[in-house]
Amino acid sequence: MAAGVATWLPFARAAAVGWLPLAKKSMPKPPSDNKSRNDEILIVNVSGQRFQTWKNTLDRYPDTLLGSSEKEFFYNEETQEYFFDRDPEMFRHILNFYRTGKLHYPRHECIQAFDEELAFYGIIPEIIGDCCMEEYRDRKKENLERLAEDTEAEMSTDAPLPPDSTSRERLWRAFENPHTSTMALVFYYVTGFFIAVSVIANVVETVPCRPPKGRVKDLPCGEKYSLAFFCMDTACVMIFTFEYLMRLFAAPSRCKFMRSVMSIIDVVAIMPYYIGLVMPENEDVSGAFVTLRVFRVFRIFKFSRHSQGLRILGYTLKSCASELGFLLFSLTMAIIIFATVMFYAEKGTKETNFTSIPAAFWYTIVTMTTLGYGDMVPNTIAGKIFGSICSLSGVLVIALPVPVIVSNFSRIYHQNQRADKRKAQQQDRHSGSQALCVRNRSSFEQQHHHLLHCLEKTTNHEFTDEHTYSEVCMAESVGYRTSRSTSISSHQGLSTSCCPRRAKRRAIRLANSTVSVSRGSVQELDTLHIQKSSIVPQSRSSLNARTQDLKLNCDDTDFTAAIISIPTPPANTPDESLPSSPGIPSILRNSRQLGDCSGSFTHETVKISSL
Amino acid sequence: MSGCTRRCKLGVVMFARSVHRLVTGTLNKDKAEDELEMTVVCHRPEGLEQLEAQTKFTKRELQILYRGFKNECPSGLVNEDTFKQIYAQFFPHGDASTYAHYLFNAFDSGQNGSVKFEDFVMALSILLRGSIREKLRWTFNLYDLNKDGYINKEEMTDIVRAIYDMMGKYTYPVLRDEAPRQHVDAFFQKMDKNKDGVVTLDEFIASCQEDDNIMQSLQLFENVI
Numbered sequence: 001m002a003a004g005v006a007t008w009l010p011f012a013r014a015a016a017v018g019w020l021p022l023a024k025k026s027m028p029k030p031p032s033d034n035k036s037r038n039d040e041i042l043i044v045n046v047s048g049q050r051f052q053t054w055k056n057t058l059d060r061y062p063d064t065l066l067g068s069s070e071k072e073f074f075y076n077e078e079t080q081e082y083f084f085d086r087d088p089e090m091f092r093h094i095l096n097f098y099r100t101g102k103l104h105y106p107r108h109e110c111i112q113a114f115d116e117e118l119a120f121y122g123i124i125p126e127i128i129g130d131c132c133m134e135e136y137r138d139r140k141k142e143n144l145e146r147l148a149e150d151t152e153a154e155m156s157t158d159a160p161l162p163p164d165s166t167s168r169e170r171l172w173r174a175f176e177n178p179h180t181s182t183m184a185l186v187f188y189y190v191t192g193f194f195i196a197v198s199v200i201a202n203v204v205e206t207v208p209c210r211p212p213k214g215r216v217k218d219l220p221c222g223e224k225y226s227l228a229f230f231c232m233d234t235a236c237v238m239i240f241t242f243e244y245l246m247r248l249f250a251a252p253s254r255c256k257f258m259r260s261v262m263s264i265i266d267v268v269a270i271m272p273y274y275i276g277l278v279m280p281e282n283e284d285v286s287g288a289f290v291t292l293r294v295f296r297v298f299r300i301f302k303f304s305r306h307s308q309g310l311r312i313l314g315y316t317l318k319s320c321a322s323e324l325g326f327l328l329f330s331l332t333m334a335i336i337i338f339a340t341v342m343f344y345a346e347k348g349t350k351e352t353n354f355t356s357i358p359a360a361f362w363y364t365i366v367t368m369t370t371l372g373y374g375d376m377v378p379n380t381i382a383g384k385i386f387g388s389i390c391s392l393s394g395v396l397v398i399a400l401p402v403p404v405i406v407s408n409f410s411r412i413y414h415q416n417q418r419a420d421k422r423k424a425q426q427q428d429r430h431s432g433s434q435a436l437c438v439r440n441r442s443s444f445e446q447q448h449h450h451l452l453h454c455l456e457k458t459t460n461h462e463f464t465d466e467h468t469y470s471e472v473c474m475a476e477s478v479g480y481r482t483s484r485s486t487s488i489s490s491h492q493g494l495s496t497s498c499c500p501r502r503a504k505r506r507a508i509r510l511a512n513s514t515v516s517v518s519r520g521s522v523q524e525l526d527t528l529h530i531q532k533s534s535i536v537p538q539s540r541s542s543l544n545a546r547t548q549d550l551k552l553n554c555d556d557t558d559f560t561a562a563i564i565s566i567p568t569p570p571a572n573t574p575d576e577s578l579p580s581s582p583g584i585p586s587i588l589r590n591s592r593q594l595g596d597c598s599g600s601f602t603h604e605t606v607k608i609s610s611l
Numbered sequence: 612m613s614g615c616t617r618r619c620k621l622g623v624v625m626f627a628r629s630v631h632r633l634v635t636g637t638l639n640k641d642k643a644e645d646e647l648e649m650t651v652v653c654h655r656p657e658g659l660e661q662l663e664a665q666t667k668f669t670k671r672e673l674q675i676l677y678r679g680f681k682n683e684c685p686s687g688l689v690n691e692d693t694f695k696q697i698y699a700q701f702f703p704h705g706d707a708s709t710y711a712h713y714l715f716n717a718f719d720s721g722q723n724g725s726v727k728f729e730d731f732v733m734a735l736s737i738l739l740r741g742s743i744r745e746k747l748r749w750t751f752n753l754y755d756l757n758k759d760g761y762i763n764k765e766e767m768t769d770i771v772r773a774i775y776d777m778m779g780k781y782t783y784p785v786l787r788d789e790a791p792r793q794h795v796d797a798f799f800q801k802m803d804k805n806k807d808g809v810v811t812l813d814e815f816i817a818s819c820q821e822d823d824n825i826m827q828s829l830q831l832f833e834n835v836i
Contacts, residue, residue, distance in 0.1 A: 007679035
């Protein structure tokens with residue numbers, strides 16, 4: 001809507017004639033409009049394809065190549081046209097951006113080529129319209145991940161180590177990538193073998209063996225051959241402990257290593273053994289000890305170091321955490337509802353299984369997951385009806401989030417990601433990215449400001465911001481008003497001579513809304529518009545004030561400055577501090593500060609004085 | 612009570628309809644109710660020469676104006692909602708919709724709910740290139756909400772209130788409730804010569820011509836286009 005708002009501005013200003021009879025004071029002078037009104041057609045020749053457009057269209061975005069004087073470098077005197085040796089197909093989209101204010105991303109184009117064109121023409125990708133932004137982001141992310149993976153693959157693993165690496169580095173390298181040396185490979189397979197042995201031993205331990213002579217009952221093998229199993233367990237744990245200590249020694253950052261998931265699994269896998277060694281054979285604690293033995297099964301997770309698929313699965317589950325959470329939540333809701341209903345439906349039956357609502361939970365879960373064990377069955381008609389509704393809805397509730405998880409998994413799997421994705425996630429936006437400016441931003445701003453100024457004069461009130469307003473309200477309630485009003489008016493008289501401008505925060509919001517053409521929300525605009533540098537005018541970047549609309553024009557009696565106020569009140573200048581207490585006429589400060597506006601400006605909030 | 616029963620009946624009808632849809636298995640919703648009127652109303656302005664004759668703009672200016680207008684409203688008509696939106700963008704602090712409504716009525720000379728390019732350009736011609744008298748007459752027309760040739764206090768209060776609404780909440784000094792009324796009283800004091808409680812066109816023009824401030828300000832907006 002950038003072009004649109006600029007189009008309507010003259011009409012809005014003309015309509016300001018309607019305020020004139022009401023105004024008690026005279027209107028401020030309008031900003032002088034120096035730019036020539038005649039419109040000429042420019043010819044832009046891109047690799048032979050000629051595009052023609054109005055000069056004004058290109059001037060809308062002075063921050064880009066085509067909108068600024070940079071295009072003069074490409075001007076061809078003989079043919080009187082601007083020649084660019086670039087892709088004409090892409091240029092079409094670029095030119096459409098100038099015409100409509102919306103940048104579209106063509107789906108069939110390569111994302112990198114598109115990015116390069118944008119960079120050449122000086123357009124930042126954040127301007128892409130909402131219709132195409134999703135696609136653009138996805139493609140970009142995909143591309144970046146692929147690139148990151150490629151660089152990671154090529155640089156980390158197979159490159160030979162620098163010769164002067166310490167043994168510790170070599171050891172770590174051997175652990176992380178077993179294919180580097182034969183020793184590492186051997187170790188890798190040995191540990192894998194022992195993990196398998198340990199897991200199988202845990203399983204076989206509980207299988208009933210034939211009882212020894214003299215007993216009738218079947219014994220689990222673990223008790224029959226307890227010594228053998230104990231020896232095997234010891235051997236495995238020793239290997240695991242050795243491996244863990246080696247890794248700990250070799251890790252470049254021990255703290256980080258100790259916090260990582262794999263090391264925690266390692267610790268959990270070997271701790272039960274040591275605890276069992278330490279603990280006495282006591283009847284009381286042996287129950288707890290038995291529980292600890294359960295943790296030995298976690299050794300199976302150690303396989304994830306050996307298997308990439310497992311890591312991908314784990315990563316998928318982590319990345320689908322929200323979908324899983326939703327599934328869990330909706331299931332819980334449904335379970336509670338149906339359990340309650342079934343309980344009350346079956347309450348009348350004698351000797352019913354549905355003894356309480358928690359007891360009915362089991363029935364509900366079994367029914368919704370379509371297991372149907374049959375240990376709890378409703379008898380009443382109402383119970384049967386609700387039970388059938390329960391099973392039907394269970395199918396639906398479970399089926400809904402599953403495809404999301406599946407598609408996530410397949411996407412990740414196909415991209416062949418590594419386990420530590422955290423490194424590969426990059427930021428989409430830079431911090432403090434900048435927005436493009438609308439055409440002739442300075443003149444548009446000036447005129448818009450003049451319009452707002454006229455409204456102020458008509459109503460004899462000024463625009464302020466929320467903060468000052470609340471201060472004023474507080475001050476008024478205390479009753480300072482009368483004493484200060486005289487000083488205020490005198491200061492106003494003083495300040496009309498030069499730059500009495502207040503922080504027109506909201507006015508900036510409008511300008512911002514025209515700037516970021518595709519974004520409607522103001523928060524986005526605010527994020528686009530934060531930049532922390534003071535700019536000297538008379539250079540193109542300042543006049544087009546990338547993220548700022550600051551422009552001090554103290555030659556005119558009427559100073560219009562659009563100052564972006566950063567949400568956190570900065571205190572860059574010594575005399576500009578946040579007026580926390582009313583009473584100090586910071587108008588004085590303001591006018592003084594603005595008095596030396598010989599062209600340089602900073603962009604703090606220039607606050608209207610409080611009373 | 613009748614409204615309640617009517618709504619209940621409507622609700623029952625809608626429910627029966629949706630049950631019917633459920634039974635017959637049509638998945639896509641019946642969009643008849645909320646389908647937008649796909650009226651492709653397109654308006655083309657009269658020729659360039661006629662417009663040039665009727666207004667005080669040159670051909671070139673009319674071309675530039677029309678190009679911008681057509682870009683924004685390809686159908687050639689501006690309706691009141693668009694108008695309000697546009698105005699709201701210029702005055703984000705407060706609520707510009709009431710004033711935009713009055714302004715729309717002033718622009719819409721044919722009173723048919725939409726502003727065509729000719730209306731737009733005629734009004735701009737008066738406002739920017741017209742004589743003092745014409746501008747003041749246009750302003751009088753804006754203030755005279757019911758177009759009866761007189762401005763009474765209520766109309767004036769409405770307009771002034773609408774203007775004050777555009778300022779928004781955060782103003783300095785704090786906006787009081789009686790500020791619009793005081794403003795209207797001051798205005799009537801000045802304009803109503805014969806103190807009969809209404810301002811006629813002649814009184815209005817005469818009073819404005821006496822005021823230097825207003826005369827000066829009227830010259831300001833000439834170079835907007």
